[in-house]
Amino acid sequence: xxxxxxxxxxxxxxxxxxxxxxxxxxxxxxxxxxxxxxxxxxxxxxxxxxxxxxxxxxxxxxxxxxxxxxxxxxxxxxxxxxxxxxxxxxxxxxxxxxxxxxxxxxxxxxxxxxxxxxxxxxxxxxxxxxxxxxxxxxxxxxxxxxxxxxxxxxxxxxxxxxxxxxxxxxxxxxxxxxxxxxxxxxxxxxxxxxxxxxxxxxxxxxxxxxxxxxxxxxxxxxxxxxxxxxxxxxxxxxxxxxxxxxxxxxxxxxxxxxxxxxxxxxxxxxxxxxxxxxxxxxxxxxxxxxxxxxxxxxxxxxxxxxxxxxxxxxxxxxxxxxxxxxxxxxxxxxxxxxxxxxxxxxx
Ligand SMILES: [Fe+2]
Numbered sequence: 001x002x003x004x005x006x007x008x009x010x011x012x013x014x015x016x017x018x019x020x021x022x023x024x025x026x027x028x029x030x031x032x033x034x035x036x037x038x039x040x041x042x043x044x045x046x047x048x049x050x051x052x053x054x055x056x057x058x059x060x061x062x063x064x065x066x067x068x069x070x071x072x073x074x075x076x077x078x079x080x081x082x083x084x085x086x087x088x089x090x091x092x093x094x095x096x097x098x099x100x101x102x103x104x105x106x107x108x109x110x111x112x113x114x115x116x117x118x119x120x121x122x123x124x125x126x127x128x129x130x131x132x133x134x135x136x137x138x139x140x141x142x143x144x145x146x147x148x149x150x151x152x153x154x155x156x157x158x159x160x161x162x163x164x165x166x167x168x169x170x171x172x173x174x175x176x177x178x179x180x181x182x183x184x185x186x187x188x189x190x191x192x193x194x195x196x197x198x199x200x201x202x203x204x205x206x207x208x209x210x211x212x213x214x215x216x217x218x219x220x221x222x223x224x225x226x227x228x229x230x231x232x233x234x235x236x237x238x239x240x241x242x243x244x245x246x247x248x249x250x251x252x253x254x255x256x257x258x259x260x261x262x263x264x265x266x267x268x269x270x271x272x273x274x275x276x277x278x279x280x281x282x283x284x285x286x287x288x289x290x291x292x293x294x295x296x297x298x299x300x301x302x303x304x305x306x307x308x309x310x311x312x313x314x315x316x317x318x319x320x321x322x323x324x325x326x327x328x329x330x331x332x333x334x335x336x337x338x339x340x341x342x343x344x345x346x347x
Contacts, residue, residue: 054104
């Protein structure tokens with residue numbers, strides 16, 4: 001008999017291992033504008049303007065960049081018992097953490113999930129001031145909340161099945177005519193996703209994403225980085241996604257961790273929310289305007305730690321890779337599947 005999974009509310013926080021806290025602070029606080037809940041010599045605890053839990057991002061100093069943990073909030077304290085039983089039933093490593101083991105977070109269960117990611121479940125957390133109307137401190141690039149995690153994993157259908165077992169539903173995916181699945185977007189909160197599963201060598205963290213309310217806040221972040229002569233930290237975008245419809249920007253932090261700034265996705269909370277499937281050859285799936293995906297976006301990702309703090313081995317994807325079927329030797333995406341316009345031609 002399959003154990004009952006914990007009732008996950010949403011993605012809640014991530015912990016990234018960084019090598020230089022001062023450099024990280026300059027990026028996450030001074031440029032992205034995240035609020036410092038607490039800082040000491042070993043870690044920074046950050047939140048976005050609408051968040052009232054203690055943090056949505058922990059930056060912990062360590063010897064090499066890595067993902068420390070992904071945390072999901074569960075609905076009740078009793079869900080911790082369900083989480084422990086559920087993952088023990090799956091044969092996964094499980095540890096219990098007392099309240100305060102992570103600053104601001106109550107009792108928690110940490111597991112190494114079947115995909116190889118370190119994942120925490122918690123319910124209780126310290127409340128702090130919600131800065132929603134603190135317009136006096138909002139910068140022009142104000143970020144409102146954590147939105148999602150994006151994970152590289154070799155076998156997307158297997159990962160999808162695991163997350164469906166945990167109660168997540170698919171909003172969108174990318175496939176080809178042969179049935180190869182390249183990526184899937186899955187949610188608990190009623191938006192496009194809490195977690196995206198990207199086909200690639202894994203387990204690795206592709207990115208975490210923060211939401212803003214407006215496009216202009218994303219554009220301001222680009223201008224801000226330009227003014228600092230740090231445009232090299234902009235990896236991809238700004239642009240409009242096909243998948244999710246979100247307006248997006250990908251930036252790389254001082255350690256290379258990828259952060260997405262994201263806005264304008266849509267409500268998915270009804271039980272019959274239609275699933276959107278994109279063809280991998282549709283050049284508007286990743287960028288609605290057809291702009292090419294840069295190769296580093298497909299290749300680079302952060303390694304992840306196990307529950308003892310060791311780097312998890314990375315397993316190569318055996319299935320065809322999205323980059324290989326959509327990016328040419330010149331590094332640019334092919335346009336296909338749609339009527340093509342040529343300069344000077346009337347259509
Ligand atoms: Fe994303």
